Amino acid sequence: MANTNASAVKKDKKITWKEIKRQKTLLIISFITVVYGFIFCYWPLTGWIMAFQQYKPKNGLLHSKFVGLDKFKFLFGDDVFIKVIRNTFCMGVLNLVTSTIMAILFAILLNEIRHTLTKKVIQTVSYLPHFLSWIIVTGILHDALSSTGIINDLLLRTKIIDQAINFFAHPNFFWPIVAFANCWKETGWNAIIYLAAITAIDPCLYEAASIDGASRLQKIRYITLPGIKPTIMILLIMNIGNVLNAGFEIQYLLGNGLVQSVSQTIDIYVLKWGISQNDYSLGTAAGIFKSAVSIALILVCNWWAKKTGEERLF
Numbered sequence: 001m002a003n004t005n006a007s008a009v010k011k012d013k014k015i016t017w018k019e020i021k022r023q024k025t026l027l028i029i030s031f032i033t034v035v036y037g038f039i040f041c042y043w044p045l046t047g048w049i050m051a052f053q054q055y056k057p058k059n060g061l062l063h064s065k066f067v068g069l070d071k072f073k074f075l076f077g078d079d080v081f082i083k084v085i086r087n088t089f090c091m092g093v094l095n096l097v098t099s100t101i102m103a104i105l106f107a108i109l110l111n112e113i114r115h116t117l118t119k120k121v122i123q124t125v126s127y128l129p130h131f132l133s134w135i136i137v138t139g140i141l142h143d144a145l146s147s148t149g150i151i152n153d154l155l156l157r158t159k160i161i162d163q164a165i166n167f168f169a170h171p172n173f174f175w176p177i178v179a180f181a182n183c184w185k186e187t188g189w190n191a192i193i194y195l196a197a198i199t200a201i202d203p204c205l206y207e208a209a210s211i212d213g214a215s216r217l218q219k220i221r222y223i224t225l226p227g228i229k230p231t232i233m234i235l236l237i238m239n240i241g242n243v244l245n246a247g248f249e250i251q252y253l254l255g256n257g258l259v260q261s262v263s264q265t266i267d268i269y270v271l272k273w274g275i276s277q278n279d280y281s282l283g284t285a286a287g288i289f290k291s292a293v294s295i296a297l298i299l300v301c302n303w304w305a306k307k308t309g310e311e312r313l314f
Contacts, residue, residue, distance in 0.1 A: 051285040071285040081269060081286070088265040091251070092243035094179045100236065102187045104228070107194035108220055123195075126188025134249035137185055141177065141254065142168075168254065171262045178250055193235065194228055201227040230311035237305060237313055241298040244290045266290050 020027065046061070051071055053064040075081050106126065113119040129137070144150050147164035155161045167173045205223050214222070248267040255263030264272075266286055274283015298313070305312040 092246035103190035130189035
């Protein structure tokens with residue numbers, strides 16, 4: 001009996017080494033990915049210790065003065081940082097809601113196009129803004145929304161306004177402009193995964209609905225939307241962790257002194273105080289706060305999805 005068990009174990013080892021040799025290419029790639037993730041994603045986290053120090057580059061991490069939670073106390077005692085949190089959160093939620101809704105609507109409408117060539121052309125054109133840098137996008141926005149731009153020109157010609165509006169001088173316009181820019185740039189790209197989920201729905205369901213006399217809107221309501229609901233939930237949970245990543249480039253490029261109260265985000269605050277003022281500890285503390293909130297949001301939303309019986313990450 002012992003000899004039988006020993007031979008079975010030996011055989012399993014042989015099979016294992018044979019499988020390792022057969023999958024050596026994948027294992028090498030996986031190893032490289034793990035090393036890359038450790039070096040560039042996990043090892044830099046050791047720098048978080050700066051948030052609890054009065055960090056000085058000349059002293060390094062090991063010899064800088066330990067100050068405990070002083071940097072966090074300064075952050076949450078600073079009225080500017082509280083406004084920055086408000087701006088970041090509001091723009092993040094606005095971007096999340098508008099981009100998600102627009103991507104779903106665009107994917108559904110694109111799926112309803114029956115002419116294959118037209119569908120491919122529209123799909124290809126909708127991807128293009130995603131590959132433009134924010135420098136180009138903000139340049140287009142500046143030209144379109146300037147006092148002599150096409151938007152003011154149309155509003156003046158249609159007698160909706162009597163004089164040109166300086167859109168970048170009114171704080172009330174800033175968040176909608178950011179949300180519109182994100183939608184215009186990312187809707188086509190974000191719609192890809194929803195379109196893939198729609199194409200995975202069983203065509204027999206649509207055929208049965210047609211036989212029962214269902215209209216296009218009824219098919220969308222009772223087949224398409226329930227069919228992509230799991231995908232919507234998973235992406236929503238994943239993206240809600242990026243609410244505080246409302247952006248840096250567009251706010252920094254479009255912002256000015258007149259809209260500073262609504263344009264500054266946490267990333268801009270970190271740049272201004274953490275890098276420009278050489279207070280790296282303060283910038284690190286702000287970054288830790290943002291990461292902690294993002295993780296908390298994902299955990300809460302995942303718990304809520306589990307509680308309600310929806311699709312979840314884990």
